Amino acid sequence: MAQQDPKGRRADRLLVLDGKARGGGAGKVWLVGAGPGDPDLLTIRALKVMQGADVVVHDGLVSDEILDLAPARARRISVAKRKSRHSYSQDEINRMLTAFALEGLTVVRLKGGDPFIFGRGGEELEACREAGVECQVVPGVTAALAAGASAGAPLTHRGSAQAVTFVTGHAAQGAEPDLDWESLAKANQTVVIYMGLSQAAAIAGRLLGAGRDGATPALIVENASRADERRVVTTLSGLAEAAAALRGPALLIVGEAMALARAGEGIAQIEVLVREARA
Known part of the structure; x- marks a missing residue:
């Protein structure tokens, strides 16, 4: 039997369908960007698509406020991915999306930020094309913005x-990304x-070793756009120390324009002074 979470949503693991077309009408997969977390940053198109969903397959970073905008009839399936802890592999997610669509259902793959900015949306789009499933993309506000x-x-x-x-701090299987430092x-x-975030020291070391000035302003933003957002204003040389105070998810931003960044206010915020970055 399906279990219920505290909010009354279905929390059962999915038994993947066989992926054979049933003739009950063509289904479709929508890759939808949910934005960084604040429901006010969800696009109107994303909201309209969500309201027509039969199934919502969502990331763990999608906020409850956004999930609650889906119709009550829609089945919600979390495929949350955390470091070293995945509920489903990417291949399983791909098969899930195409199988539901081939059953004639409208599937919304709801992804934090934008589907095509480090969201594996390209892999899911390819899987749909290979399965002969129609797939459309709704862009979202990515966390950096x-x-x-x-x-x-x-x-x-x-x-x-x-x-x-935009670069990623992690490559496949935890390897260091192959970047032009x-x-x-x-x-x-x-x-x-x-x-x-967990690679801040290594990233800072790579940039410093490649010649970037240690006084270059830097900004770390944890939980961007959410009520518990925290911002750290620092420099490239202080990036590793500043990152150690945060748990993520977070973005590291390095560049001269970050001299304009404001640290947050209030007890939910962290403030680290820019060290000679504005000199």
Whole structure:
């Protein structure tokens, strides 16, 4: 029997269907960006698509406030992924999405941020195409945009940030990402590192070793856009120490434009002074 979580939602593990078309009408998969967490940042198109869902397959980072916007009739399935703790493999998720669609259901794959920014949306899109399942994508506000906006720190800024680059702090199987550190170390650009909190020391070391100035302003934002958001304003040389005070999920942002960042206010915030970054 299906179990209920404290909010009354179904919490049973899914038995994956066989993925054979039943002839009850063509289903569809929607890859929907849920944004960084604040329901006010959900797009109108995302809301409309969610309201037509038969099944919502969602990440663990999708907030309850957003999940509650789905119709009560829709089956909700968490495929939460945490470091070293996955409820479903990516292959299982891919098969789940296509199997439901081939049963004639409308499937919303609800992903934190944007599906195509380190969200494995491309892999799920490919799986749908291979299975002959229609798949459409609804973009979402990615965490980097929310983090910069809440801190008042533009990711691009005339005179101090002529480019912005999104990179990941983790590659497959926990390997170090194969990045062009010399290019990332050049001045007057912003580097945003997703999933890099636990690798902050190594990342800072790589950038410093490639020639980036240790006084370059840096910003760490944990739980961007949520009520428990915390911001740390620091420098590249202080990045590892600042990151140690946070638990994640968090973004690391390095670049001269982060000199405009404001640390948060109130007891839910952490403040680390910029060390000579504005000199």
